[in-house]
Amino acid sequence: MHDDRDDNNAVSRSVPDGTSAARLAERGLRYALVDTASDAVLDAWLQADRRGFHAPAPPADSMPRRRDAIRGLRLIGVWDDAAPAGARPDVPIATTVSWPNELTVPGGALPMYAISSVTVAPTHSGRGIARAMVEGELRAASSAGFAIAGLTVSESTLYGRYGFGPAAMAAEITIETGRARWTGPEGPGTVVFVDINEAPALFGAVHERARLLSPGDVSTRGDFWASLTGADEPDAESTRARRFVVYREPDGEPTGAAMYHLTKHPDVFSKHTLEVGCLTAASDAAAGALWRYLLSVPLVQTVKAPLRPVDDPVRWLIGDFRAAAVTVVDHHWLRILDVPRALESRTYAVPGRLELVVRDALGFAAGRFSMIVDDAGRAVVARLADAPERDAGADASPGEHMELDAQALASLYLGGVSADVLARAGRLGPRSRGAVETVDRMFRTARAPWLSTWY
Numbered sequence: 001m002h003d004d005r006d007d008n009n010a011v012s013r014s015v016p017d018g019t020s021a022a023r024l025a026e027r028g029l030r031y032a033l034v035d036t037a038s039d040a041v042l043d044a045w046l047q048a049d050r051r052g053f054h055a056p057a058p059p060a061d062s063m064p065r066r067r068d069a070i071r072g073l074r075l076i077g078v079w080d081d082a083a084p085a086g087a088r089p090d091v092p093i094a095t096t097v098s099w100p101n102e103l104t105v106p107g108g109a110l111p112m113y114a115i116s117s118v119t120v121a122p123t124h125s126g127r128g129i130a131r132a133m134v135e136g137e138l139r140a141a142s143s144a145g146f147a148i149a150g151l152t153v154s155e156s157t158l159y160g161r162y163g164f165g166p167a168a169m170a171a172e173i174t175i176e177t178g179r180a181r182w183t184g185p186e187g188p189g190t191v192v193f194v195d196i197n198e199a200p201a202l203f204g205a206v207h208e209r210a211r212l213l214s215p216g217d218v219s220t221r222g223d224f225w226a227s228l229t230g231a232d233e234p235d236a237e238s239t240r241a242r243r244f245v246v247y248r249e250p251d252g253e254p255t256g257a258a259m260y261h262l263t264k265h266p267d268v269f270s271k272h273t274l275e276v277g278c279l280t281a282a283s284d285a286a287a288g289a290l291w292r293y294l295l296s297v298p299l300v301q302t303v304k305a306p307l308r309p310v311d312d313p314v315r316w317l318i319g320d321f322r323a324a325a326v327t328v329v330d331h332h333w334l335r336i337l338d339v340p341r342a343l344e345s346r347t348y349a350v351p352g353r354l355e356l357v358v359r360d361a362l363g364f365a366a367g368r369f370s371m372i373v374d375d376a377g378r379a380v381v382a383r384l385a386d387a388p389e390r391d392a393g394a395d396a397s398p399g400e401h402m403e404l405d406a407q408a409l410a411s412l413y414l415g416g417v418s419a420d421v422l423a424r425a426g427r428l429g430p431r432s433r434g435a436v437e438t439v440d441r442m443f444r445t446a447r448a449p450w451l452s453t454w455y
C-alpha cells in the first residue's frame with residue numbers, strides 16, 4: 001500500500017510556485033508558504049480560511065487541536081502588506097491547502113494531490129488571486145510527480161477553467177419511509193449503537209476498507225473522522241444531536257457505520273426527518289442492514305441521504321421504487337497532470353487501441369498519445385510525436401482517434417460519464433466519433449465512481 005506520509009513531507013516542504021509569486025507580486029501581494037512552526041501564523045491562516053467560507057470564528061480552546069490538524073499540510077497564504085490601517089496585515093487575504101492522498105481507481109489506487117480551502121477575501125476578489133493560487137498548486141503537484149490532482153467544490157463553475165472535470169457524481173436520495181417497505185435480504189449481522197468516543201476509529205476503519213471498493217474514493221487525513229463525527233467538539237449542539245450505529249458481522253467485526261441526526265417536524269411528532277451524515281460499508285450486507293435500520297427508525301417520515309453513489313442499490317431494496325427521489329450532483333473533480341501515468345494506473349474492461357489528442361491550455365496534459373490495452377486490461381500509454389496526422393497506412397497505427405480537452409479526459413477517467421454523452425454534448429473533437437464505442441467499452445466500470453466524503 002502506498003504510504004501517504006512520504007509524499008506529505010515532500011509536498012508540505014516544497015517551495016511555493018515562482019510564477020504565481022511573481023504574478024501576485026506585480027499586484028503588490030505576497031504569496032508564500034505558511035510558517036507552520038508559528039502558532040500565531042497558523043491562527044491567522046485559520047481565521048482567513050474560516051472567514052472565506054463564512055464559518056464562525058472557532059472557540060479559543062479548540063485552537064491547539066485545529067493547529068495540529070493542519071500543521072503537516074502544505075498551507076499557502078497571500079498577504080496584502082499594504083492593507084490600510086485598521087486591517088490586520090497578518091491575516092492572509094487568500095488561502096489554499098494541499099496534501100497527498102490516495103485515489104481509488106479501477107484495479108488499484110494512485111497518489112493524488114488534494115487541494116482545498118481555496119479562499120479569497122471578498123475585499124480582494126476578481127483580481128486573479130484564485131487563478132494564481134490554483135495554477136500554482138497544479139505546477140507544485142506536477143513538479144512533485146503527481147499524475148493527478150483532485151478537489152471537491154463549493155460551486156461547479158469554478159474549476160473547469162483549470163482543466164478539472166467532474167469525474168464522480170453523487171446522489172442525494174430522499175426516501176418516504178411510509179412507502180419504502182423493505183424487500184431486501186436480511187444480513188446475518190447486527191446493528192448496534194456506538195458511543196461518540198468510539199465513532200472516529202470505527203468509522204475510519206470501515207471507510208479504509210470501503211474506499212478501496214469505489215473508484216473515485218480517497219484515503220482520509222488523521223483528523224478527518226474526529227471532525228466528521230464531531231468527536232473533536234463533543235459539546236457542540238450539532239454533535240450532541242448525532243447518533244452513531246455500526247453493523248457488526250456475527251463474529252463481531254465492524255463492516256459498516258452510519259451517522260445521522262433528526263430534524264424535528266414543527267407540529268407533528270411522527271413526521272421527523274432523519275438526515276444521514278455518513279454511511280460507509282465494506283460489504284453489501286452491511287450497507288443493506290444500515291439502510292434497513294435508517295428506514296425503520298420510529299417517528300421518521302423522511303430519510304435524506306446526500307453524497308450517495310449514483311448506483312446505490314437502495315431503490316432495489318425497497319418495495320416502492322417511487323418512494324425514493326434521487327438528485328444527481330457533481331462531486332469529485334479531477335485534474336490529469338500526467339496522461340501516461342494516470343491512464344496506466346487503472347485497468348480497463350476490454351483490450352483496445354486508441355490515439356488520444358489532448359488539448360490543455362495549461363500544458364500539463366497536452367499532446368498526442370497512443371494507448372494500447374492488453375487482454376489483462378493493463379494499458380501502455382506513450383507520448384507520440386506532435387505531428388497533427390498519423391500515418392493512416394502504417395501498421396503501427398495507434399488505433400482509433402479521440403480528440404478532447406483535459407477536462408473531458410478527467411471526466412472520462414473513472415468511467416463516470418460515457419464518451420457517447422460527451423460526444424453528443426459536443427465535448428469531443430469532430431474526428432472522435434469513430435472512437436466513442438471503443439472508449440466506452442474500455443473505460444466502463446462495474447460500479448459508478450463515487451467519493452463518499454467531502455475534503
Ligand SMILES: CC(=O)SCCNC(=O)CCNC(=O)[C@H](O)C(C)(C)COP(=O)(O)OP(=O)(O)OC[C@H]1O[C@@H](n2cnc3c(N)ncnc32)[C@H](O)[C@@H]1OP(=O)(O)O
Nearest residue numbers: 116117118119120125126127128129130131151153154157
Ligand atoms: C477546492 C475548494 O476549496 S472549493 C472552495 C472555493 N472557495 C469558496 O467557495 C469560498 C468563497 N469564494 C471565494 O473565496 C472566491 O470568490 C473564489 C476563490 C471562488 C474566487 O476568487 P477570486 O480571486 O475572486 O477569483 P479570480 O479573480 O482568480 O478568478 C479566476 C476565474 O474564476 C472566475 N470566477 C471567480 N469567482 C467565480 C464564481 N463564483 N463563479 C464562477 N466563476 C468565478 C473568474 O471570472 C475568473 O475567470 P477567468 O480567469 O477564466 O477569466
